[in-house]
Amino acid sequence: MNFQQRKQLILQTVDEKGAVDVPELAELLQTSAMTVRRDLVQLAAAGLIYRTHGGAMRVRDAMVVPFANKSAMNVAHKEAIAQRAAQEILDGDVIFMDCGSTVAHLCPFIRHKRITVITNSLPVISELLNSSVTLNLIGGEVDKERQAIHGSMAGEHIARYHADRAFIGVDGISLANGLSANGEQEAQLTLALARQASRVYLLCDSSKLETDKYLFFAPLSLVDVLITDAQINPDLADTYRQAGIDLIY
Template sequence: MSFPNRKRIILQTVEEKGSVEVKELADLLQTSEITVRRDLTQMATDGLIYRTHGGAMKVSLAKNPVQFVNKTAVNSENKDYICRLAAQQIQEGDVIFMDCGSTVFRLCQFIRNKRIQVITNSLPVVNELLQSEVTVNLVGGEVDAKRQAVHGLIAHEHIARYRAHKAFLGVDGISAANGLSAHSETEAGMTLAMAGQAEETYLLCDSTKLEKDKYMQFAPLSLVQTLVTDPDARPEILALYREQGVRVMN
């Protein structure tokens, strides 16, 4: 297949799905992953797509000051490890909350074929799951263009109308002494709102955030039942969380 034809199919796929992995494109195009990577590099140079660690994303999703797509690519292998573990906890028929964290976003690729309901304030999560088996409920309220997410009083009221089996949430920092912390009240408020309406709360947190205290401490460790992290997490740190009754998966 010629490059122009491959480019057309890649653009169509990215437009429909929002983001796509190299392996998926290689299977679709019936070509090698090396060829796909070369095509994506050329298309990114031409400004047609945004190149991510393992594939490509729509340019419109990447154009924002905090560069959400870049955040999803940082520590991507560890984040995918975390999300694979988290996805195993989700059963057919579950109703789950997903916040706008970059690690939580990477959970989408592992739940696309599950018949579940997702309640989220994340625009990238909505876009990623539209063409999937998942039923999506977008939280209403004021759109934060920088975070590509919905926040505010109305968003909290929306969340309060629903009950979920599980909440999958991110955090900016976690420590045994001070609990959970965030960069802003906005992020903290959404975490509290979703955790308060879920039967079980999972914190998806890569090891770089462990024993880190950020701007605002907003909740004790007891807010979450399960911490899902990566193999790089130091055992002595994880032991501190287990001592406080948190289930740890890594």
């Protein structure tokens, strides 16, 4: 099997599977990994595939910026919460989305809506890049760990906008102490978003209810609507409602 034949097989495989790795191709082509790598280099130079570490992928797939959406905890709950939250969004809305993982789960449910999303979350931008949503990215310092934008410039940027709804997440919430966070940056940004939105929706799975983190940054009254999952204790739900929170689950 010569280069031309291998090349055809590689292109075909990449096109079919979307992504391949080197050992896989070496096995398929009955050749060494080094040869596969050399082939991939040539094909990539011709722009026919996109070279990745360990293999290759379709060029068009590589175009979308791959920001990882981490945190596999409570995915089912988060999806349920996000789906419920998406029902609140109307066509034509301008919404804020913060960089919380629960908020990010909104993406699949809003990608066909005709709305404008203003966010500081890179994964959200990535997920909505190929959608009908108009995107606006908040600028400022990049927080690599959280894959989000923070800092004073971000605050100033937000102050220039106004949204119909803000969808935010927190690290902790309690009746006694209100909203709390693990980082000052997130807290600051959450506050900025809430200030510029007509209606503030807090997306929060029930495991975070009545937990406190080290930084208390806002009273419960910042939130207009609290959307959580069905695991919430009904008595606790009542207590929140009596405290004036519009609670949905």
